[in-house]
Amino acid sequence: MLFSLGRPQSGVKAGGFAATRRMLVILTLFIAQFAQAGWQDPLETPSASTAKAHQTLLLDITRAGDRLVAVGSHGHVIYSDDNGSSWNQGKVPVSVTLTAVYFASPEAGWAVGHDGVILVTKDGGQNWSREFDGYKANKAIVIAAKEKEDALADALTQAQAAADDVAIEEAEMALEEATYSREDAEYDEETGSTKPFLDVWFYDAKRGYAIGAYGMFFYTDNGGKSWVDVSARMPNPERLHLNGISLVGNRSLVVVGEMGLVMRSDDLGKTWRRTPSPYEGSLFGLVNAGEQQLLFGLRGHVFSSADGGITWNELETGSEQTLLSGYVGRKNTLLVGNAGSVILFDQSLKNSRTLILAGRKASAAAVEASDGSFVIVGEAGVQRLNAKGELMDQSISMAAGDF
Known part of the structure; x- marks a missing residue:
């Protein structure tokens, strides 16, 4: 069974095969499978041979x-x-x-x-x-997000030391965005x-x-x-x-x-x-x-x-x-x-x-x-x-x- 992942797309109708290829509406019902007895992680389960x-x-x-x-x-x-x-x-x-x-x-x-x-x-x-x-991907994204956040925090400190109001405002906005990105990445890592x-x-x-x-x-x-x-x-x-x-x-x-x-x-x-x-x-x-x-x-x-x-x-x-x-x-x-x-x-x-x-x-x-x-x-x-x-x-x- 297929279901949509998230954010609405411009001009997209619910359902339809466009969802299957590159629009992110193909995901198996992971949660439902997990609830079933004997569920196996598809990342650890080899693809079965089939004549079809x-x-x-x-x-x-x-x-x-x-x-x-x-x-x-x-x-x-x-x-x-x-x-x-x-x-x-x-x-x-x-x-x-x-x-x-x-x-x-x-x-x-x-x-x-x-x-x-x-x-x-x-x-x-x-x-x-x-x-x-995906586990390795999430970990790498979190590391990169933290590095970016730390770099922007340093930039803000430098702007504050220089008492540059314009630079401070820009650095604060960039740091806030980076913090949101890091939090999103950490959430994704917890999700799996x-x-x-x-x-x-x-x-x-x-x-x-x-x-x-x-x-x-x-x-x-x-x-x-x-x-x-x-x-x-x-x-x-x-x-x-x-x-x-x-x-x-x-x-x-x-x-x-x-x-x-x-x-x-x-x-x-x-x-x-x-x-x-x-x-x-x-x-x-x-x-x-x-x-x-x-x-x-x-x-x-x-x-x-x-x-x-x-x-x-x-x-x-x-x-x-x-x-x-x-x-x-x-x-x-x-x-x-x-x-x-x-x-x-x-x-x-x-x-x-x-x-x-x-x-x-x-x-x-x-x-x-x-x-x-x-x-x-x-x-x-x-x-x-x-x-x-x-x-x-x-x-x-x-x-x-x-x-």
């Missing part, structure tokens, strides 16, 4: 070389070496919902999800181990490993970011052996949910989130600034197609940019369905989202065609296979489309295993 893993809720899919790897509910990770016709299930040490997956090479990949979990694989998705979780990561991105096999709920932003420069809270770098005092992170050009990163949040870094994440947003509702992602970018979010809003994501123009697609993910293929770029909606763009990104998949089940992510077909994952599990966007024969299978 390819038919369960899947929230992201990517390529690891020619291999396809998808992740989703119950800690399911599945991979295919034949363009999505048949699948194998990876061995995963947790059973929490996994929300995003990224590979820096055909072998090295990371998956993130609920309870602040970060998993790593070194063999293309067959075997996974836990690198990080509840906040999910919503996206993950790596520049290479060493440097990567994991982002998520309430402004969570972590960085590693050693391939995930350790993760550092760098949320203080972000101009996000409201702790808005961070839904997607993408590379634009060679060194620019863009993070998008709720309430039209767009933040940009031109030095691979060392410094960040907010940039003007074309929309006040939640944004879920950005895809980079050569010289152009597409930004997308609630109610079918799609925006294009020809200057690296500095300015945006809205595109008319004829769809009002929330768009959750996109992929740039060799000939077509497609966006997918609620109610089976698929929007296909040609290479110019000026002409689009909107399709509705049979069954109208929501799609969470898509990828182009090596044969030119598209593989989409979501509420219906795995679905395959040809280059024209037409559903292919859906005789998809799982390999025999310990089911």
Whole structure:
């Protein structure tokens, strides 16, 4: 069962699959499970093998070389070496919902999800181990919040010693905000490993970011052996949910989130600034197609940019369905989202065609296979489309295993 976590979002209706992907309304009923006899911590419970893993809720899919790897509910990770016709299930040490997956090479990949979990694989998705979780995340956030509070307290003392009224007022306001942030972090630490990561991105096999709920932003420069809270770098005092992170050009990163949040870094994440947003509702992602970018979010809003994501123009697609993910293929770029909606763009990104998949089940992510077909994952599990966007024969299978 799904339920909403919190703060209202601009333009969001109760329920709906938009809640499942990157809007923070996918959390299992943790409290109800805890009350049941025999409850087991999903962070300590391996994902169970099932012959129907390819038919369960899947929230992201990517390529690891020619291999396809998808992740989703119950800690399911599945991979295919034949363009999505048949699948194998990876061995995963947790059973929490996994929300995003990224590979820096055909072998090295990371998956993130609920309870602040970060998993790593070194063999293309067959075997996974836990690198990080919400308990460690909460502890790191508390430490960073205390350090910031102490630094601002020192700044206030210096301003008072200098009898600088303007500096004193600014320091008092900053210290008050930092104190609230530290108290929030301590509350989260007492609550447990509840906040999910919503996206993950790596520049290479060493440097990567994991982002998520309430402004969570972590960085590693050693391939995930350790993760550092760098949320203080972000101009996000409201702790808005961070839904997607993408590379634009060679060194620019863009993070998008709720309430039209767009933040940009031109030095691979060392410094960040907010940039003007074309929309006040939640944004879920950005895809980079050569010289152009597409930004997308609630109610079918799609925006294009020809200057690296500095300015945006809205595109008319004829769809009002929330768009959750996109992929740039060799000939077509497609966006997918609620109610089976698929929007296909040609290479110019000026002409689009909107399709509705049979069954109208929501799609969470898509990828182009090596044969030119598209593989989409979501509420219906795995679905395959040809280059024209037409559903292919859906005789998809799982390999025999310990089911």
